Amino acid sequence: MISFAAPWVFLLLPLPLLVYRLAPPHREKSSSIRIPFFRHVAKAAGIEPKSGSVIAHRPMLQTAVVTLIWLMLVAALARPEKLSDPIVIEKSARDVVLALDISGSMDQRDFQSTDGTPKQRLEAVKDVMRRFIAERQGDRMALIIFGTRAFVQAPFTEDLNSLNGFLDQTQVGMAGPNTALGDAIGLGIRTFDASEVDQRLMIVLSDGADTSSRMTPTNASAIAADKGVVIYTIGVGDPNASGEDRVDLDALKAIADRTGGEYFFANDEAALAQTYQRIDEQNPRIVETQSYRPQESLAHYPLLAALLLMLGSAAGLHFAQRRRSLP
Missing domain, CATH: 3.40.50.410 (von Willebrand factor, type A domain)
Structure with a gap:
């Protein structure tokens, strides 16, 4: 039988979603090239220039991996443990x-x-x-x-x-x-x-x-x-x-x-x-x-899974960037 010593930790599961919805978005300035005849170029192209921003979108696979990592971390904090048969x-x-x-x-x-x-x-x-x-x-x-x-x-x-x-x-x-x-x-x-x-x-x-x-x-x-x-x-x-x-x-x-x-x-x-x-x-x-049930901690398993997911995700991003940088 598997149980959790601190099941209330699962209340933290929606925390990233709340942060995403309620926290102000992260803004980042990026450098650009100033062209003296920019207006002429825009007019020739038929485009009306205006100020704006680019919103970066995370790929679905990356979102799924991050979600799994968060689930594994919360599960480890809840301290899963295996309960053996009672010993009298x-x-x-x-x-x-x-x-x-x-x-x-x-x-x-x-x-x-x-x-x-x-x-x-x-x-x-x-x-x-x-x-x-x-x-x-x-x-x-x-x-x-x-x-x-x-x-x-x-x-x-x-x-x-x-x-x-x-x-x-x-x-x-x-x-x-x-x-x-x-x-x-x-x-x-x-x-x-x-x-x-x-x-x-x-x-x-x-x-x-x-x-x-x-x-x-x-x-x-x-x-x-x-x-x-x-x-x-x-x-x-x-x-x-x-x-x-x-x-x-x-x-x-x-x-x-x-x-x-x-x-x-x-x-x-x-x-x-x-x-x-x-x-x-x-x-x-x-x-x-007197009776007691031997307990075996299983928290290291979700922690190991989260570590492997993070290492795999970092390796995937690294190889993707290398492929984009190749001519």
């Missing part, structure tokens, strides 16, 4: 942070897989998280791991394959043996500072009680609520254990309730998969759609 860009309208507990207790093999065999907690969680990540194509996601300290394993990215790669590199104990749940939430809040969207979702998975945070989970969840971060918490492990191995379900529930999220408990791989499925159903993908 979908941009995620929500950012998601995954916070994963990799404390020492995640090494226990008390998680039942779908085939009934015991499985390491972290490996079962990673298998389910991979599927969850793969189903959120187009979303921006970040990965936080926490043990004694919390770290950003992967910043916000739309490349979910690389995010799964960072998840694969995660091992039990690489962030320390203890559980810093509050610090992980605080780090997630700081990670959202680089986010430009209003919809902010954090999914926190933990199998222990907070024992090493510098910021309590209660304070962290209050700050998250103030900043509009919704937190979904998932508890795995044994709530009847003692010490750091006991998952603090009450704390996880309080965090979710304070931020407007929801709390889940999963004691095997199937339940964990259902938990992520429910989170996905409650938080469908939100996108912002």
